[in-house]
Amino acid sequence: MLYTKSAEYAIQAMIYLAEKNSPKPVMISEIAAAYEIPQQFLAKIAQILVRHRLLIAIRGRNGGVKLGRSPKDIYIHQVVEAVDGPPPEQEQCIIGLDYCSDEQPCPLHNKWSVIREQIKEMLEAENLEHLAKRVIEKRLAMRELGFDDLIGAVKK
Amino acid sequence: MLYTKSAEYAIQAMIYLAEKNSPKPVMISEIAAAYEIPQQFLAKIAQILVRHRLLIAIRGRNGGVKLGRSPKDIYIHQVVEAVDGPPPEQEQCIIGLDYCSDEQPCPLHNKWSVIREQIKEMLEAENLEHLAKRVIEKRLAMRELGFDDLIGAVKK
DNA sequence: TTTAATTAGGACTTTATTATCTTAATTTAA
DNA sequence: TTAAATTAAGATAATAAAGTCCTAATTAAA
Numbered sequence: 001m002l003y004t005k006s007a008e009y010a011i012q013a014m015i016y017l018a019e020k021n022s023p024k025p026v027m028i029s030e031i032a033a034a035y036e037i038p039q040q041f042l043a044k045i046a047q048i049l050v051r052h053r054l055l056i057a058i059r060g061r062n063g064g065v066k067l068g069r070s071p072k073d074i075y076i077h078q079v080v081e082a083v084d085g086p087p088p089e090q091e092q093c094i095i096g097l098d099y100c101s102d103e104q105p106c107p108l109h110n111k112w113s114v115i116r117e118q119i120k121e122m123l124e125a126e127n128l129e130h131l132a133k134r135v136i137e138k139r140l141a142m143r144e145l146g147f148d149d150l151i152g153a154v155k156k
Numbered sequence: 157m158l159y160t161k162s163a164e165y166a167i168q169a170m171i172y173l174a175e176k177n178s179p180k181p182v183m184i185s186e187i188a189a190a191y192e193i194p195q196q197f198l199a200k201i202a203q204i205l206v207r208h209r210l211l212i213a214i215r216g217r218n219g220g221v222k223l224g225r226s227p228k229d230i231y232i233h234q235v236v237e238a239v240d241g242p243p244p245e246q247e248q249c250i251i252g253l254d255y256c257s258d259e260q261p262c263p264l265h266n267k268w269s270v271i272r273e274q275i276k277e278m279l280e281a282e283n284l285e286h287l288a289k290r291v292i293e294k295r296l297a298m299r300e301l302g303f304d305d306l307i308g309a310v311k312k
Numbered sequence: 313t314t315t316a317a318t319t320a321g322g323a324c325t326t327t328a329t330t331a332t333c334t335t336a337a338t339t340t341a342a
Numbered sequence: 343t344t345a346a347a348t349t350a351a352g353a354t355a356a357t358a359a360a361g362t363c364c365t366a367a368t369t370a371a372a
Contacts (some may be wrong), residue, residue, distance in 0.1 A: 008252045029318090041361050046319080047321075060367090061368090062318080065319085096165075096168060104294060108232075110277065111274075111278045115274050118269060118274075122267045122271065142255065147319095183348075194331055198353090199351095203350065213350085216337090216338045216339025218341085219349060234362065262349060318369075319369100320368095321365090322362085323363085326359100327361090330357075333353080337348080340348095342343100
């Protein structure tokens, strides 16, 4: 909806790392298993995140990846942009008109502009520290409902 | 963003017909030219819209298509659903978690639920009559700014 | 020093979407 | 009645996204 599958996987992986908060690198295979992401595909996405300094990779035995900086300084929109590329220079009209702006709005422009701005704010407001905290809370809440362990909170 | 390119073309075509408001059928080629839609592709999309009774096709010489019912009874979401298919039974979590609901929200759930509802309302609120009226207003406004004729309001 | 474990990266495959090509069916006009 | 103009529909092609396979490079452990 808001980003590609690749970006979705990237967000999941970043949240996993933030939640795990491990000083040691975490293997791609572990992350892939936790979120049921195709491992080789996630490896490709990780390469992109490394190039954008959102991840640091440690190669070789005992290697893996870790966050490129403090989770409180990593925001969702940065992850999305790294993977999906920068947004278009000019905002796209929702019904595909060439001329559509605040001055010359298409019929949906005013409603859509507001919604688009909210989406932007949502992705720019949330950092990994906060998200990880909420995932942990979610795990605890689900455990009380009888779901077992880590996996239960995210994957069936 | 909210629907496929096919659905976008469908919306454009439906608005064109509502705006033109012609008792006689309008040729696919005319609509395609107006919005720079690949003609054969639009023909395929039109077939889908006909099957969903959103369009009526008149075959043969002097043929074309016209709206399947009054433009005030055709809503954007109906066009989108016809072309893109029905939405998933269960609302999809924005970060792809299997367990995500109002009771067990993912970290973005509450913000995203509100936005998703707004999108739904937007697409369900707007009918073709209203949209066509606004496009006509837009044409008039642009004409006063020196843009020539019909095309100017939608395509360069 | 060799082997095993890991990420990096190139090439390929699969799937879905978008687009085109060709012919059939239909209808009106000449 | 024939020809022209139109939508219908099947087959194919092009493109992009998602996913897989294989080997190289790197590193630590045995």
